[in-house]
Amino acid sequence: MQNRKPMPVSPASDTGFVPVGPDSAMAIAELHRRADPPGWSVESWEKQLSQPAVYCLSHVGGRGLDGFVTASIAGCEAEILMIAVDPAIRGAGLGRRLLEHALGHAGMLGAECCYLEVAADNTPGMALYARCGFAETAVRKGYYARPGGYIDALVMSRLIGGDGEAG
Numbered sequence: 001m002q003n004r005k006p007m008p009v010s011p012a013s014d015t016g017f018v019p020v021g022p023d024s025a026m027a028i029a030e031l032h033r034r035a036d037p038p039g040w041s042v043e044s045w046e047k048q049l050s051q052p053a054v055y056c057l058s059h060v061g062g063r064g065l066d067g068f069v070t071a072s073i074a075g076c077e078a079e080i081l082m083i084a085v086d087p088a089i090r091g092a093g094l095g096r097r098l099l100e101h102a103l104g105h106a107g108m109l110g111a112e113c114c115y116l117e118v119a120a121d122n123t124p125g126m127a128l129y130a131r132c133g134f135a136e137t138a139v140r141k142g143y144y145a146r147p148g149g150y151i152d153a154l155v156m157s158r159l160i161g162g163d164g165e166a167g
């Protein structure tokens with residue numbers, strides 16, 4: 001399925017997007033820590049970015065690395081593992097563009113659907129995913145620890161390469 005059409009991405013939005021690997025673990029960990037504290041260790045990022053099935057797309061803007069998305073792509077299925085944008089430039093569309101690029105890449109590799117997990121208290125994350133065509137397909141009860149208790153994880157999914165209808 002190498003000839004699957006990627007999702008449409010505006011040519012004007014292409015500037016600054018760079019796929020990265022384990023050599024960038026320190027920079028990715030630093031941005032992740034600022035964007036979604038406490039983030040993960042550099043070692044965890046090195047391990048994740050070394051996995052052959054993992055794709056990481058970063059974005060470099062005027063202030064340096066300001067966003068990234070990681071996805072695991074295996075056969076006809078893709079999973080968004082993490083997406084993060086520098087708090088200083090949120091709300092300007094970078095999260096959506098990163099996600100669209102990652103879905104386009106997954107589609108080119110043959111993925112037909114994509115899923116992810118998001119904490120039920122992550123309003124910006126849920127809004128971003130809904131905006132990009134994801135719909136809730138399951139709930140994992142008490143999945144994430146929070147001070148004083150646990151909250152649910154929402155599983156969201158969508159089809160790739162078609163009309164964006166959630167799968």
Ligand SMILES: CC(C)(COP(=O)(O)OP(=O)(O)OC[C@H]1O[C@@H](n2cnc3c(N)ncnc32)[C@H](O)[C@@H]1OP(=O)(O)O)[C@@H](O)C(=O)NCCC(=O)NCCS
Pocket residue numbers: 035036081082083084085086089090091092093094095096097118122123124125127128129131
């Ligand atoms: C989630 C995150 C990546 C969004 O990045 P962003 O660059 O601010 O997102 P965008 O500007 O592309 O917004 C895309 C859509 O999401 C929605 N959205 C984004 N932030 C929102 C907020 N704070 N409140 C409500 N909706 C929001 C909007 O609908 C927006 O669509 P619009 O452009 O048509 O208005 C960013 O908030 C972040 O890094 N959060 C910390 C890490 C995280 O929680 N990641 C997701 C879980 S893995």
